[in-house]
Amino acid sequence: MIRLAIGTLRRHRGAYLGTFLAALLAVALLAGAGLLLFSVLTATPPADRFAAATAVVSGTRDVTLTTTREKHKKGKTKTKTERLSGAGTLPADLAPRLAALPGVARVVPDAAFPVELATTAGPVRGADVAPVIGHGWSSAALTPYRLRAGHEPAAGEAVVDSDLAARGGLTVGDEVRITTRTGVRTLRLAGVAAPTGRDALPAQGALFLADREVAAVSGLAGPTAVAVLAEPGADRAALLAAVRARVGGAPVLTGADRVRADLPGALPDYIGPISVFGFTIGITAFAAIFVLTGTVALGVRQRLRELALLRTIGATPRQLRRLLGAESLVLAAVAALPGLPLGVLVAHLVAARFRHLGVVPAQFTVRINPVVLLLAGFAGALVTLVAARFAGRRAVRVAPAQALVETVVAPRGGVAARAAVALIAAAGAVAVLAFVPLGGPFGMGMTFISSALLLCAVAAVGPLLVRLVSAVPGRLSAGTGAAGWLAAATTRVEVRRTAAVAVPLVLMFGINAPLLLNGELTARLAEDQQAARLAGADTLVTGAAGLPLDTAKRVATLPGVTGAAATVPTRVVLAQGGKPQDYAAQGLLRIGSDDVLDLAVEAGALSGDGTFAASADLAEAYGWRLGDEVPLWLADGEQVVLRLSALFTRYRGFGELALPATLVAAHDPRGLVSAVALRHSDGAVAERIGQHWPELRVVPTAAATRTDDGNQQGAWELLVVVSLGFTAIAVVNTFAISAAARRREFADLRLAGATARQVHRLVDREALITVLAGLALGVAVTSAVVVPFSLAQDGVFRLVVAPATYLVLLGGVAGLGLVAGALPVRLVLPRRGLPALGDR
Amino acid sequence: MRIHGAGGPVVELVDVVRRYAGGNGAPALAGVTVAFEAGTFSAVMGPSGSGKSTLLQCAAGLDRPDGGRVRLAGQELGTLREPKLTQARRRRVGFVFQSYNLMDSLSVWQNVLLPQRLAGTRPDRAWAREVLHRVGLAGRENDRPGQLSGGQRQRVALARALAGRPEVIFADEPTGALDLGAGREVLALLREAVDELRTAVVMVTHDPAAAAWADRVVFLADGRVVSELADPTVDTVAARMTAVTAA
Incomplete structure (x- = not known):
């Protein structure tokens, strides 16, 4: 059977080219997305700052909740963890207690805290804008960092790594300015240090202070980790057991795990990208499977006659099924050969772009895993096989007698099954759109799922829908000359073929338009809300990297300022049903009589210490009422209980929660004010700020409405580019397959007296009708998704979210369809060529 | 109504040479001179590879000779280029092929009127109905063609050819895919077109029984006209065919 399959593949090289191309691209996309997801899931921190330590005792780095539920008389325990953005501290007396244990050579309390480093020339960061992390000098021994120049830092001095020194053009004796949550300090550079064999650790710059200055500069109550160095020849197991017994519940990390004791902000974040790559694989897998299924089905349908001929020479339906199966397996295997390397290339290209956008850490590398590649190839083969089986399930039962008849029509029927599939898919889409809160964090993902379901529904009953929506353009076309009349007739009669070509167009528009439009809508809403929040402010004061809360307070109390609001961005962990979940939040400090930050409070009032405000949506999701005492975890894992005092609605680009700024600054390791919004009575305030704090930027609020979601939007756009590219190729491919199979029909037309030009016009007109039908359905799918999404965001009914984007996409898809329809026939049928009689 | 003189040939080939790509082998047509008159039914016969289909295609303007001249209804085809060639063809020529060449997506009626629609002329519906x-x-x-038998389809193709009132109908193995009865019906209709409508019919066939319906049989071998037979019968055709093949 395999030999026969290879034989048929060889003989019909042209006919299989389209299916081969689709399989190749599908495998490449699956492999690419699979590798990216695999790489991010298995990514390890690039270097271990604790490499020289035997074991590291870590402060809190996550919120872990364990719930026990009674189920069938058996307790079922579930543990859910959410990572913190900051680091919890350990008791200050832990280090001396551990030092007393036998076998311990040395114990080093380690503090790690973000530092904004600047010279007179401007801010200095590490390679790939890596953050600068501050430590006490004793921590240098843990890596170890060794001095390359100068000496250990004394009070008022600092040592930086060689990389930072090079980037900042620093030499020993220079002055540097550091900003932490405790304030701004000017230090003298005492020395330059580096880990063995390199200038700096990847992903983090290091700045060392005198040990006794750490607490004052960092604002930390204790060490974030305590490292234990064993004596040479000590019994490690016994030592670890003793350490574990001494520290109580705190994690004691060894080997590759030690790195987890570092400051979360100092390690590349591979958790965020998981959802991005998860989404990527969702979209690509859907598009790849969708396109491949359609292409394979089209290919099988075009070979009905050949299948019927095989039936006449005695092939049983079972043999035909096996032939189709074997064929598709050979095809998928051959397609995987170039497809998998292409997938590796795709993964590298996407990763490079994502690194550039900052969606993934600069240290992210694509790891090539043979199992992932095999799985991608296997998935491609499976999809091809199933699609071929499905498309051929009726074809193989073609009556042998039909082979002798000129046209072989696939037995109709299966309408009920197709309608059922369409109904179920559409119902699923409606359910998702109706019952899942699209305004929440999963809104975009859910709208993608519903457009995917709707596209499945459209594909299932494609011929029926295409017949409906092409009726009007068909009728209009019929009145315009012989070619128009013929085009109307062929698109109507060959509605399955029309649908097969139209469905990729529907896919191309229906999957990309909602992604782009919804992305644009959320970005625009965030900008609008930002503008509305700041409508009452005159100017916005920002620093290159943020300003300490103290500085913000002094800015806010300058003469002439009538109102001020400072925001300290942070993350807060909330729990519901035993599942901790991380949210964006702001520490909010308001000073003065005028309200300059309008969060659109709809109930209660913003209040002081011991209280917090939440977005109305969040409060509803968690079932909070005003006055409730709510437990929440701050960035360093500290649990506090705050009273809900206000519900607000303008949370986009801000955060779901507003907490007292001093509380946030005390528990977020960075703890810096990102911006102070000011309202002032006299214009000299800006000048005064410039005099006092030359490093601060003062801008009119109107110019400062951009939010930080830029890289998220960039990631969306890249995803859309990938899926646009793939779906565009699918569109061209199906048009080409369809045209290639119509040589004979075109030749017949030429014999009936059509000039080549008339045939070209006919095909152009068919393409136009097909494109109109495809776009009509694409717009329908898009609207079905975009409208509920828009309603869920802010209750406004929007059909066309961004007219420019919409038109460009509409025009692009239409243009591509028309060109893809027009080109193949011109290649098959040259304008001056004679009617072909030869190849039949 | 016929523009060229009543007595002149409708189709005239003079010294027509046709080589095929590669060009090493013997030419498909090696200098063929032959004429077909209005109101006559001619059959072209010859062994496989003798060039009979090539002759038909060159005569109909579906293929371009490498040498010699072809005149179709008084028009020199060699000087015509596409799309003029197609326009000339659809005004003056009808085709009937072994494989029917109907449009599956059009109804019988639409197929019959298709050439006239493509020509942009007002379809003569009354004549189409008559045909x-x-x-x-x-x-x-x-x-639709798909709902008809092979013989019926070939009759639709014939009706389509006749609906344009052509001066000549080229038929390439028109009975090749049909059973005996259906084939006979098609041949009778071709004969009728010659006798009643004074259409010229040029038919390529390998079947002596089909050729016997013609007024005259032209025998080809190795790209040349080797023999002719007037008022053929099945027996005379078969005998001559045997002689030609043996030579």
């Missing part, structure tokens, strides 16, 4: 009646397909106008 469909003559081929015995009155009442099947709305059927």
Whole structure:
């Protein structure tokens, strides 16, 4: 059977080219997305700052909740963890207690805290804008960092790594300015240090202070980790057991795990990208499977006659099924050969772009895993096989007698099954759109799922829908000359073929338009809300990297300022049903009589210490009422209980929660004010700020409405580019397959007296009708998704979210369809060529 | 109505040479001179590879000779280029092929009127109806080719050829895919077109029984006209065919 399959593949090289191309691209996309997801899931921190330590005792780095539920008389325990953005501290007396244990050579309390480093020339960061992390000098021994120049830092001095020194053009004796949550300090550079064999650790710059200055500069109550160095020849197991017994519940990390004791902000974040790559694989897998299924089905349908001929020479339906199966397996295997390397290339290209956008850490590398590649190839083969089986399930039962008849029509029927599939898919889409809160964090993902379901529904009953929506353009076309009349007739009669070509167009528009439009809508809403929040402010004061809360307070109390609001961005962990979940939040400090930050409070009032405000949506999701005492975890894992005092609605680009700024600054390791919004009575305030704090930027609020979601939007756009590219190729491919199979029909037309030009016009007109039908359905799918999404965001009914984007996409898809329809026939049928009689 | 003189040939080939790509082998047509008159039914016969289909295609303007001249209804085809060639063809020529060459997506009626629609002329519906009646397909106008038998389809093709009132009908193995009865019906209709409508018919066939319906049989071998036979019968054709093949 395999030999026969290879034989048929060889003989019909042209006919299989389209299916081969689709399989190749599908495998490449699956492999690419699979590798990216695999790489991010298995990514390890690039270097271990604790490499020289035997074991590291870590402060809190996550919120872990364990719930026990009674189920069938058996307790079922579930543990859910959410990572913190900051680091919890350990008791200050832990280090001396551990030092007393036998076998311990040395114990080093380690503090790690973000530092904004600047010279007179401007801010200095590490390679790939890596953050600068501050430590006490004793921590240098843990890596170890060794001095390359100068000496250990004394009070008022600092040592930086060689990389930072090079980037900042620093030499020993220079002055540097550091900003932490405790304030701004000017230090003298005492020395330059580096880990063995390199200038700096990847992903983090290091700045060392005198040990006794750490607490004052960092604002930390204790060490974030305590490292234990064993004596040479000590019994490690016994030592670890003793350490574990001494520290109580705190994690004691060894080997590759030690790195987890570092400051979360100092390690590349591979958790965020998981959802991005998860989404990527969702979209690509859907598009790849969708396109491949359609292409394979089209290919099988075009070979009905050949299948019927095989039936006449005695092939049983079972043999035909096996032939189709074997064929598709050979095809998928051959397609995987170039497809998998292409997938590796795709993964590298996407990763490079994502690194550039900052969606993934600069240290992210694509790891090539043979199992992932095999799985991608296997998935491609499976999809091809199933699609071929499905498309051929009726074809193989073609009556042998039909082979002798000129046209072989696939037995109709299966309408009920197709309608059922369409109904179920559409119902699923409606359910998702109706019952899942699209305004929440999963809104975009859910709208993608519903457009995917709707596209499945459209594909299932494609011929029926295409017949409906092409009726009007068909009728209009019929009145315009012989070619128009013929085009109307062929698109109507060959509605399955029309649908097969139209469905990729529907896919191309229906999957990309909602992604782009919804992305644009959320970005625009965030900008609008930002503008509305700041409508009452005159100017916005920002620093290159943020300003300490103290500085913000002094800015806010300058003469002439009538109102001020400072925001300290942070993350807060909330729990519901035993599942901790991380949210964006702001520490909010308001000073003065005028309200300059309008969060659109709809109930209660913003209040002081011991209280917090939440977005109305969040409060509803968690079932909070005003006055409730709510437990929440701050960035360093500290649990506090705050009273809900206000519900607000303008949370986009801000955060779901507003907490007292001093509380946030005390528990977020960075703890810096990102911006102070000011309202002032006299214009000299800006000048005064410039005099006092030359490093601060003062801008009119109107110019400062951009939010930080830029890289998220960039990631969306890249995803859309990938899926646009793939779906565009699918569109061209199906048009080409369809045209290639119509040589004979075109030749017949030429014999009936059509000039080549008339045939070209006919095909152009068919393409136009097909494109109109495809776009009509694409717009329908898009609207079905975009409208509920828009309603869920802010209750406004929007059909066309961004007219420019919409038109460009509409025009692009239409243009591509028309060109893809027009080109193949011109290649098959040259304008001056004679009617072909030869190849039949 | 016929523009060229009543007595002149409708199709005239003079010294027509046709080589095929590669060009090493013997030419498909090695200098063929032959004429077909209005109101005559001619059959072209010859062994496989003798060039009979090539002759038909060159005569009909579906293929370009490498040498010699072809005149179709008084028009020199060699000077015509596409799309003029197609326009000339659809005004003066009808085709009937072994494989029918109907449009599956059009009904019988639409197929019959298709050449006239493509020509942009006002379809002569009354004549089309008459022609469909003559081929015995009155009442099947709305059927699609897929719903018809092979013989019926070939009759639709014939009706389509006749509907344009061509001066010549080229038929390439028109009975090749048909059973005996259906083939006979098609041949009778071709004969009728010659006798009643004074259409010239040029038919390529390998079947002596089909050739016997013609007024004259031209025998080809190795790209040359090797023999002719007037008022053929099955027996004379078969005998001559055997002689030609043996030579």
